Amino acid sequence: MRTNDGKSTANEGTLEILKRLGVLRTGHFRLTSGRHSDRYMQCAKLFEHPDESAELCGRLADAFAEKLGARGRRVDAVAGPALGGIIMAYETARALGARGIFAERENGAMTLRRGFKVEPGERVLVVEDVVTTGGSVKEVIGLLQDMGADVAGVGTMVDRSGGAVDFGVEFIPLLAVDIASWDERDCELCRGGVPIVKPGSRDPSKG
Numbered sequence: 715m716r717t718n719d720g721k722s723t724a725n726e727g728t729l730e731i732l733k734r735l736g737v738l739r740t741g742h743f744r745l746t747s748g749r750h751s752d753r754y755m756q757c758a759k760l761f762e763h764p765d766e767s768a769e770l771c772g773r774l775a776d777a778f779a780e781k782l783g784a785r786g787r788r789v790d791a792v793a794g795p796a797l798g799g800i801i802m803a804y805e806t807a808r809a810l811g812a813r814g815i816f817a818e819r820e821n822g823a824m825t826l827r828r829g830f831k832v833e834p835g836e837r838v839l840v841v842e843d844v845v846t847t848g849g850s851v852k853e854v855i856g857l858l859q860d861m862g863a864d865v866a867g868v869g870t871m872v873d874r875s876g877g878a879v880d881f882g883v884e885f886i887p888l889l890a891v892d893i894a895s896w897d898e899r900d901c902e903l904c905r906g907g908v909p910i911v912k913p914g915s916r917d918p919s920k921g
């Protein structure tokens with residue numbers, strides 16, 4: 715696959731792609747929490763680039779196809795929580811030849827709207843761009859299981875849980891990233907006079 719700048723992504727590592735697109739940045743950042751960090755991640759920046767999005771979702775689909783057995787039970791649908799999981803579910807579903815759907819909050823509860831549904835016994839993958847606590851993903855798993863679906867696994871671009879999350883099903887992250895943060899008073903970068911950046915308008919940490 716070739717990107718808009720003519721560069722091939724096929725042989726490029728996941729981390730390299732995320733760095734090149736500015737999804738994962740290094741420097742000196744003030745997070746919304748007020749804490750300082752030398753790394754910052756904004757996963758939406760990946761989905762700004764359809765070629766790379768398709769490439770990485772394809773890698774995740776390949777990993778699942780291998781894990782679940784390519785000739786075994788097929789995946790019927792891929793579901794993601796809005797917003798981070800919408801494009802991911804779509805692209806991963808395309809790669810697996812499955813349906814792509816998304817869940818969203820209605821009165822605080824994760825639900826399937828817009829005519830989306832899964833049938834009892836359907837095999838469904840749940841995907842999310844970034845997993846931190848895994849809260850949204852767990853809600854989607856519960857929702858699908860309540861509808862009788864067989865949740866076959868969870869996939870994510872970036873696992874920020876530090877390995878702490880357990881979904882009770884096969885969990886495949888393309889990349890594990892640990893972003894440490896610290897109090898301003900303890901910041902070596904501040905002490906070294908490195909200019910600080912306050913990226914985005916919201917804390918990048920999410921479900």
Ligand SMILES: [Zn+2]
Nearest residue numbers: 750901903904
């Ligand atoms: Zn600092």
